[in-house]
Amino acid sequence: MGRPGRFLMAEQLVMAGVRHVFGNPGTTEQQFMDVLHDYPQLQYVLALHEAVALGMADGYSRLSPVPAFVQLHITVGLGNAMGMLYNAWRTRAPMVIYAGQHPLAGGLQEPILSGDLVSMARPYTKWAVEVTRAAEIPMALRRAFKVAMDPPQGPVFLSIPADVMDEVAEASIAPLQPTYSWVPPQGEAVAKAAAILCQAQAPVIVAGDGALGAEEELTSLALLIGAPIYVAFGTRVPVSSDNPMYAGPLNVLSWNALRAQLGGADALLAVGCPLFPALSPLPASPLSPGCRIIHVDDAPDELGKTWLTEVPMLAAPKEALRVLREEVAKSITLQAGHRAQERVEALTKAKEEARRAAQETVPRSSKGQAMPPAHFAYELSQAVDRDSLLYDESVTVAGHLMRFLRLGPGQHLRAAGGGLGTGMGAPIGLKLAQPQRPVIAVVGDGAALYTIQALWTAAHYQIPVTWVIANNRSYRILKLNMLQYRGEAGKGRPFIAMDLIEPEVDFVALGQAFGVKGVRIEDPDELAPAVRQAQASREPWLLEVIIDGSVDGG
Secondary structure (H helix, E strand, O other): OOOOOOOOHHHHHHHHHHOEEEOOOHHHHHHHHHHHHHHHOOOOEOOOOOHHHHHHHHHHHHEEEEEEEEEEOHHHHHHHHHHOOOHHOOOOOEEEEEEEOOOOOOOHOOOOOOOOOHHHHHHOOEEEEEEHHHHHHHHHHHHHHHHHHHHOOOEEEEEEHHHHHOEEOOOOOOOOOOOOOOOOOOOHHHHHHHHHHOOOOOOOEOOOOOOOOHHHHHHHHHHHHOOOOEOOOOOOOOOOOOOEEEEEEOOOOHHHHHHHHHHHOOOEEEOOOOOOOOOOOOOOOOOOOEEEEEEEOOHHHOOOOHHHHHHHEEEEHHHHHHHHHHHHHHOOOHHHHHHHHHHHHHHHHHHHHHHHHHHHHHOOOOOOEEEEHHHHHHHHHHHHOOOEEEEEOHHHHHHHHHHHHHOOOOEEEEEOOOOOOHHHHHHHHHHHOOOOEEEEEEEEEHOOOHHHHHHHHHOOOOOEEEEEEEEEOOOOOHHHHHHHHHEEEEEEOOOOOOOOOOOOOOOHHHHHHHOEEEEEEEEHHHHHHHHHHHOOOOEEEEEEEEEEEOOOOO
């Protein structure tokens, strides 16, 4: 006996393991919203704006074994979410997005809000389709979840017309079957890569999201060849900040800075990441001529895409690192091994000296002065629960946080898509995915204002996330970029539309309006106790920290 499409959809979602639906409802999704009454296993998490819904799903997708499921409202809802959808596509967040469409019958009348949803979504999804038969809804959902999870992971979009949700049909409901996509490294590629690393005088490793879960293999290889490990621009830091070979994040804001980090390398091993995504197109490779590139990833589209790569290796990163380490251990000469250990000792010493210098030279604020960003980051790092999942959208403070935070692999998550606004919604998704872990977010004031409505969702569902708003009352990143653009001749010129003053935004009052407790902090000595109190609470909290937003030359 057949059932309406909306029931087929709900039952397939339950069978797929979906537990949360992130969204903002509309009339073209009323069939779906109504059927949720019959399926309490599916908890609807209401966002007051579609960008918040996508942000929550983005965070949830990083930790959930099942892709996040999102409901949007036709053209305008999808349009509101496009910035966050771009981020999800850029950072390969596995999620399935559903939007209701007007009924197929009468579609030529072009009713209000009608539009080509599939064409809107297609540029920033792995697969986008409109389902026109109720019998195909379960199959389409199973395929959507499969495509979202297949490497490289990413968002998928389904448009389902309202009358299809009401259409009665027969269809099979079935559990998801995982794709066994583990790809072993080819022997020829391993041999070539090992020979390069054994011969290298100054090897460097760059690790990205795909290296998450492989810290042991990464570290073992890095110690064997004497190579620092830089973290690529991505969503999760795959190594512990205490890792002896961890050298910090790659600088994506400046070609000169990236060149300073990588220009001395004669061999580069990139693992689980795109090569050199930057804020602006690079004028040239940051590597010196003759530097030999080995690139390991399970995403074939990234291998050899932009920069000449001697060994593009399609393989599961963790297994590739293990096999590569074994091959290097068998092949490396005694002399090369001694040189590698000398590099390890030099790197370890330099890292310890840099850490000591950073702590000893933290700029302190005098009474009545705004807190320097480095001081803010240091005080915060001393207070954060070491078990925390920390979501970082602090923008210009991020470099200081990376220097001082002491978190394990995968605990430091970053907004890496380039579009601002994930820092308010994503931590809610993280907490729902792993409710036993404390979750804290550090968000710039400008970034927070894109999706401040997320506070209401946290208050409504009593989701205990701590937001720390780094308030410098400006778009400081734009000022820094403007100074770089102007050069010496432009120093002293005013910045247009880059200050958030007259009036200043009162984040504590905003939090209270949305039902979230908060406190404003200007004294550095008050920061650590406030962080500890907020993280120990079973309620969401907002800490507004006033920091110095000045820039040299402005």
